[in-house]
Amino acid sequence: MKEFFKYLINGIFKENPVLVLMIGLCSVLAVSTTVENAIGMGLAFSFVMIFSNLFVSSLRPIIPNNIRIPIFIVVIATFTTIVDLIISAYFPELYKALGIFIPLIVVNCIIIGRAEGFAYKHNVVESLADGVGISIGYIWAIVALGLIREFLGSGTVLDKVIIQSFNPAKVFSMPPGAFWGIALLMGILKWVQQKISRR
Amino acid sequence: MNLLGKLLILFISAALINNIVFMRFLALCPFVGMSTQIEVSLGMGAAVTFVMVMASVVTFFVYYYILVPLNLLFLRTIAFILVIAVLVQLVEMVIRKFSPNLYKAMGIYLPLITTNCAILGVTLLNINYGHNLIEAIVYALGVSLGFTIALILLASIRERLSYSDIPNFWQGYPIVFITAGLLALIFLGFQGLAH
Amino acid sequence: MKNLLRYGLTLMLICGIAAGVLAFTYERTQKIIALNKIREKENLLKEMLPKATKFVMLSNTPKANDSSVKIHEIYVGKNIESIVGTVWEVSTYGYSSEIFLLVALSTDKKIEKIKILSQQETPGLGTEITKRDFLDQFIGKNTPNLEVNKNIMPVSGATISSSAVVRAINEVLRHNGL
Known part of the structure; x- marks a missing residue:
């Protein structure tokens, strides 16, 4: 049980896929224009991430080592397509907002990286913990960026005005704001880590 | 507008106005990882151009001559990614066999390209925009030129950044992203260029 | 093997x-x-067209006179077999993107309502064409003589985007004999 939590926590801070490992950034930067989109993208990502980890770890005994990569790709692509179909059927508005970034989950380096680097070497329970941990890490990073950009860019959070007199700077909803927002998050995380390690 | 003019606009808008890195946020992993030196950026740019054009052509035929007639559009993502993975493997083998020099120059980048989301992204966008074969090729060329430009721009700034005095917690990736944001701001200026 | x-x-x-x-x-x-x-x-x-209960798509759309405007679809709105108006889907190129809009005409060929379906104009400037302040100026107009700064106030800082919308609407009004 202790191991389970160790792997779960690992993905949230120490190996946060977005802010520390610096992979899978494309969807994070592109979709984080509003908090709502960020949450939608985070959930779609988590679905694929967790199921891919579960499947790869449970299929471990029957996957021949030499052709493991193509098999990972097929597994991930299958779950991505399922998510794509489900969102397009039940959440058409979200589907429009996320656009091409739903099918692109398949080439998200995080998922294939965890399949190869973690799930292929660990059992089902540990892989589940890792999948959930990485997903939470991804979600908090993308939602935090969404918060920064939506608030600074349009002055709202989840479409609600927070401070009346605040004059938003549109540039934060535009592409440059995404780069600045993620730089800010990374800087803050680094600063916090330095404070902690100095103690 | 004649055909050539249309293609030129498509090319310029793919390279500058809708720059794949700064406006569409694709291919950020190689953008950050491969932009440390100008030379490395050029190698990566060449490899991406090569694979992107080939992938656009092959997926065009796969989509319109296999998936559409068989009514299997929902297999699009899975089919495209497999095509790209196989293509990259093939290209790697062919280059290694026939041109050791070229292999030395771009070989190490090739395996990284399978998970480069720009390749899959461009093949999907080609379908979304309804490009024909020639448009798809021109679009792929424009996008990869835009990618190479972005890479070289960032690499040349990063080469200088390595000598600058940067506050402690902005060092490393944060300052790279702030630079990228400033470059993106510049690229916003290209909006409206095509008209 | x-x-x-x-x-x-x-x-x-x-x-x-x-x-x-x-x-x-x-x-x-x-x-x-x-x-x-x-x-x-x-x-x-x-x-x-809130009054309509049923919409029928016209099978043949007329060609646009203005070559920069495209007429995509025309729907006839009906309320128990009596026609209450038409809805036109048209598009034209603005400053940085193709602007798609819906224009509703009443039976006496006046503009009832305008909605911008999709556009990617400059955020904060061109995107203001989607706001009521700009679009409501067109309501009630029925002759294709609209012009920016003459009888239509453009969005400030976005004359090209505004003119594109005006161009598309003039084109719809030109066909009002339909």
Whole structure:
């Protein structure tokens, strides 16, 4: 049980896929224009991430080592397509907002990286913990960026005005704001880590 | 507008106005990882151009001559990614066999390209925009030129950044992203260029 | 050789299962997706012409006189067989993107309502063309003589985007003999 939590926590801070490992950034930067989109993208990502980890770890005994990569790709692509179909059927508005970034989950380096680097070497329970941990890490990073950009860019959070007199700077909803927002998050995380390690 | 003019606009808008890195946020992993030196950026740019054009052509035929007639559009993502993975493997083998020099120059980048989301992204966008074969090729060329430009721009700034005095917690990736944001701001200026 | 066969079979098996699972999901979701699309279109048209209960798409759309404007679809709104108006889907190139808009005309060929369907103009400037302040100026107009700064106030800082909308609306009004 202790191991389970160790792997779960690992993905949230120490190996946060977005802010520390610096992979899978494309969807994070592109979709984080509003908090709502960020949450939608985070959930779609988590679905694929967790199921891919579960499947790869449970299929471990029957996957021949030499052709493991193509098999990972097929597994991930299958779950991505399922998510794509489900969102397009039940959440058409979200589907429009996320656009091409739903099918692109398949080439998200995080998922294939965890399949190869973690799930292929660990059992089902540990892989589940890792999948959930990485997903939470991804979600908090993308939602935090969404918060920064939506608030600074349009002055709202989840479409609600927070401070009346605040004059938003549109540039934060535009592409440059995404780069600045993620730089800010990374800087803050680094600063916090330095404070902690100095103690 | 004649055909050539249309293609030129498509090319310029793919390279500058809708720059794949700064406006569409694709291919950020190689953008950050491969932009440390100008030379490395050029190698990566060449490899991406090569694979992107080939992938656009092959997926065009796969989509319109296999998936559409068989009514299997929902297999699009899975089919495209497999095509790209196989293509990259093939290209790697062919280059290694026939041109050791070229292999030395771009070989190490090739395996990284399978998970480069720009390749899959461009093949999907080609379908979304309804490009024909020639448009798809021109679009792929424009996008990869835009990618190479972005890479070289960032690499040349990063080469200088390595000598600058940067506050402690902005060092490393944060300052790279702030630079990228400033470059993106510049690229916003290209909006409206095509008209 | 034996290995090659094993690899091939394993890959085929996995791809087969994947295709099966996807076919099943597709079967389940496809009807809902198709339904969503129809409902979305209907809701949009209802919003344009609230009086209509039924919409019929015209099979032949006229060619645009202005070569920069494209006429995509025309719907006739009916309320128990009597025509209450038409909805036009047109598009034209603005400053940095193609602007798609819906224009609703009443039976006496006056503009009832305008809605911008999609655009990617400059955020904060060109995107203001989607606001009521700008679009409501067109309501009630019926002659194709609209011009920016003459009888239409453009969005400040976005004359090109505003002129594009005016161009598209003039084109619709030009066809009001339909």
